[in-house]
Amino acid sequence: VQLVESGGGMVQPGGSLRLSCAASGFTFSRYDMSWVRQAPGKGPEWVSSINTRGGSTYYADSAKGRFTISRDNGKNTLYLQMNSLKPEDTALYYCARGPKPVVLTQREYWGQGTQVTVSS
Numbered sequence: 001v002q003l004v005e006s007g008g009g010m011v012q013p014g015g016s017l018r019l020s021c022a023a024s025g026f027t028f029s030r031y032d033m034s035w036v037r038q039a040p041g042k043g044p045e046w047v048s049s050i051n052t053r054g055g056s057t058y059y060a061d062s063a064k065g066r067f068t069i070s071r072d073n074g075k076n077t078l079y080l081q082m083n084s085l086k087p088e089d090t091a092l093y094y095c096a097r098g099p100k101p102v103v104l105t106q107r108e109y110w111g112q113g114t115q116v117t118v119s120s
Contacts, residue, residue, distance in 0.1 A: 003095045008114030021078040021095030029073040032099040037091035049100045085118045
């Protein structure tokens with residue numbers, strides 16, 4: 001299993017970023033996928049999940065209305081569109097294989113992470 005995130009960076013409050021995750025080493029279309037984040041000094045936090053076909057999406061309350069998860073099974077790629085970013089969104093964002101109930105306990109199926117920093 002290989003998951004490679006990209007698209008992080010530094011942005012001002014209110015700005016937007018689009019994270020991407022390139023998946024390989026497994027049949028991407030057969031797995032629910034998730035995004036998890038970890039802020040400095042805090043434990044990992046589940047952000048969002050999407051089912052295999054992309055028809056069902058789930059969000060943490062902190063992400064609802066601002067973030068959109070999507071996937072392209074033809075490209076083996078997972079996305080997270082983040083709008084109206086806040087300083088509290090600053091964290092290392094991980095792409096993870098699996099749905100919400102298990103993803104936080106299976107760190108072996110996470111990528112290496114991409115840093116998102118929201119600051120003026």
